[in-house]
Amino acid sequence: MVLKKRQSHGFNSLHFPSVPKAPRSARRAFRKRIVEDSQICAFELLASLAGKLLQESESSSASSNASDAHDRPAISDGVVKRERVETKPVKTECLDLGSCEESIFLPDYDSPSSDSRQSLKEIPPPAESDSILERSSTVSNADSSEKGNGDEKPIQCEKVLAKVEGVSPVSVETCDAKPESGLGRQPLADGMETRGLILDNACSSKDPMKLSAKNPALVNSANTVKVLSHGNSLPSASDLKHGNDVKLGIRDDDENFFRFNKLSNRRKAFKPSSRIGDRRIRKLLSSKYWKAAPKLKDYELTKPLFADLGMKPLHHKRKLSCNPDKTQGDILYKRRKFSDRSLVIASDGGFSSESVCNSPEKGMSGDNGSAVLCNGENGMSSPVIGHQAQLRSKDSHVKLSIKSFKIPELFIDVPENATVGSLKRTVVEAVTALLGGGLRVGLVLHGKKVRDDNRTLLQTGITSTENIETLGFTLEPNSVQAPVPLCCEEPPAILPCETSHLIPRSPETPIVESLKLIDSLNLAPSPTTNHADNNSETSDQEPLSSNADVVADNKPPSDSKALVAVEPASAEALAVVPLNQKSKRSENVQRRTRRPFSVSEVEALVEAVEELGTGRWRDVKLRSFDNADHRTYVDLKDKWKTLVHTAQIAPQQRRGEPVPQNLLDRVLAAHGYWSQHQAKQHNKNQVTATATATLAMLQITDGQAVEA
DNA sequence: ATTAGGG
DNA sequence: CCCTAAT
Numbered sequence: 001m002v003l004k005k006r007q008s009h010g011f012n013s014l015h016f017p018s019v020p021k022a023p024r025s026a027r028r029a030f031r032k033r034i035v036e037d038s039q040i041c042a043f044e045l046l047a048s049l050a051g052k053l054l055q056e057s058e059s060s061s062a063s064s065n066a067s068d069a070h071d072r073p074a075i076s077d078g079v080v081k082r083e084r085v086e087t088k089p090v091k092t093e094c095l096d097l098g099s100c101e102e103s104i105f106l107p108d109y110d111s112p113s114s115d116s117r118q119s120l121k122e123i124p125p126p127a128e129s130d131s132i133l134e135r136s137s138t139v140s141n142a143d144s145s146e147k148g149n150g151d152e153k154p155i156q157c158e159k160v161l162a163k164v165e166g167v168s169p170v171s172v173e174t175c176d177a178k179p180e181s182g183l184g185r186q187p188l189a190d191g192m193e194t195r196g197l198i199l200d201n202a203c204s205s206k207d208p209m210k211l212s213a214k215n216p217a218l219v220n221s222a223n224t225v226k227v228l229s230h231g232n233s234l235p236s237a238s239d240l241k242h243g244n245d246v247k248l249g250i251r252d253d254d255e256n257f258f259r260f261n262k263l264s265n266r267r268k269a270f271k272p273s274s275r276i277g278d279r280r281i282r283k284l285l286s287s288k289y290w291k292a293a294p295k296l297k298d299y300e301l302t303k304p305l306f307a308d309l310g311m312k313p314l315h316h317k318r319k320l321s322c323n324p325d326k327t328q329g330d331i332l333y334k335r336r337k338f339s340d341r342s343l344v345i346a347s348d349g350g351f352s353s354e355s356v357c358n359s360p361e362k363g364m365s366g367d368n369g370s371a372v373l374c375n376g377e378n379g380m381s382s383p384v385i386g387h388q389a390q391l392r393s394k395d396s397h398v399k400l401s402i403k404s405f406k407i408p409e410l411f412i413d414v415p416e417n418a419t420v421g422s423l424k425r426t427v428v429e430a431v432t433a434l435l436g437g438g439l440r441v442g443l444v445l446h447g448k449k450v451r452d453d454n455r456t457l458l459q460t461g462i463t464s465t466e467n468i469e470t471l472g473f474t475l476e477p478n479s480v481q482a483p484v485p486l487c488c489e490e491p492p493a494i495l496p497c498e499t500s501h502l503i504p505r506s507p508e509t510p511i512v513e514s515l516k517l518i519d520s521l522n523l524a525p526s527p528t529t530n531h532a533d534n535n536s537e538t539s540d541q542e543p544l545s546s547n548a549d550v551v552a553d554n555k556p557p558s559d560s561k562a563l564v565a566v567e568p569a570s571a572e573a574l575a576v577v578p579l580n581q582k583s584k585r586s587e588n589v590q591r592r593t594r595r596p597f598s599v600s601e602v603e604a605l606v607e608a609v610e611e612l613g614t615g616r617w618r619d620v621k622l623r624s625f626d627n628a629d630h631r632t633y634v635d636l637k638d639k640w641k642t643l644v645h646t647a648q649i650a651p652q653q654r655r656g657e658p659v660p661q662n663l664l665d666r667v668l669a670a671h672g673y674w675s676q677h678q679a680k681q682h683n684k685n686q687v688t689a690t691a692t693a694t695l696a697m698l699q700i701t702d703g704q705a706v707e708a
Numbered sequence: 709a710t711t712a713g714g715g
Numbered sequence: 716c717c718c719t720a721a722t
Binding site: 615616617618633634637641 | 709710711712713
Binding site: 634638 | 716717
């Protein structure tokens, strides 16, 4: 027990009301620095943000060209290539995001397994790479030159080598627009079995935006490919790279993050007590200072299968061009609080793949485990993403087709005078933000969660069509594992400019009706998909509930042979999307773990309150819980509150660890006493004597009553 | 930063 | 426990 040794005096102790050891101002002195630091952080952040925006604006014109270009450079082996010809461009329709320049063409990659030379040709097949693949750390400028800039800043690529299956190492390249991009990228550790996983994410452009516009697709498709071809759960270490374009933000955030930690440490050094520091940090974490960083962390911490599969940079353009006038409509969206933990869902109320995207049939050819990521264009419906999986067994590979994922319920609030376009965008934003929070994909087999990420599919039992029936995927917020706040409170400047903006939720703004309308439209997906199945291969769709035990009904993925993932938004976009606090919190911040008060703690509390009264929780904390970092004065106050309540109710209604009646009696006595002397608390000395007597009487009375 | 109260 | 408003 951390309880401070306390004097064992009862009411008599009331004679000696404890007095703060020093004036509050003095005690707080050192804290000031903390505040200042945080402010500095804020400034730094702002500065970086400004810089980023500036940079983006500067490159806006260029980026626009780049963004709509079909040529998405594929890079491998340090060579930048245009893929237009080699890959089947899949045009993804934009979600009516104002500008469709963001549309991306996603190539199909063929599974190396069956036909490695095709899509992955540029990438050295795993088999060939018995040794560590060495790659030039610099990416050729081919792409950049085409773009017309990119020559200037050398871009660094860091190589990350990961050992895979104890045999062939996997080379992953990441690039950073910034030379010193330090943040240690996490290698594909975790002993992932990603044989043949090769991720190349080259950054040849100096312009972050450009990168963002291009790379995500690249990365995503790469991931998908991996999934298809290898079946093994693939680490999303590769996903890390996605954030290059947002580098600035990430770095800053990370720096801040570290700073925060520092602060906390410092604070602790000074004062070993109180959890206040922690709380403060938490608060900071959960607030605006965070943008992309959380995401990065998520990636680092987890290995989401599809976590950021499919994030498309939707916002660059908008960011720049928009000069949102805030006076316009306000659009709010938020996730429902109760749904924070589990998302999901259900039968695919989603859209058929076609409705969502134009996926090339070719890409879906059976032999190639090609992945097609698309962006659905139906504004309203877009938020609803069905989830469907299809598995096939071919050769020794397990192939799946996930038609779509359904996203959890969203609340959207928009003014009546908002335009349809703005509404659509809002929905997109919401979805983006949601996904940006970082999702993990869970695997459910036979209704049971498969937790071991390192096991092979074979070991897990996912080998053939038979299993497919019982295989399901779930989407889970990352926050569970990584209590990292993800979001970002960005100035509306980033928002879609047209008519509406996402704004932090404000009570007054919302028009409930419109909200509901939207909600129903978007959230309640009408089962577009056919339930009729003709295919032997079926996928289970399960509601993603926190339980994850639930197995959903099978869905007959009709014919899609390829994996089709619907991608609502880009990772970067996510980084930029402002979220309202609530959604943020619900998704990112984990509640403090519950720590029921022990009897001894209660005793200490009671004792302290008897002496100090009910209005000096800080002193109570200092007196009896100074060493209990997890008990804040608010906690103590709350506990007292509940204690009083507990003492007032029938013993049968009390729950949890029973508190000795005598303590409860003391609680009542003290409570009664102090509530009568609130006003007089000033003159403690004078009152003390009286208080003692009164309390004693009260206690006696109470005790008698109880006994009787 | 604390306190007080509602959720 | 969390969140907020008011100190």
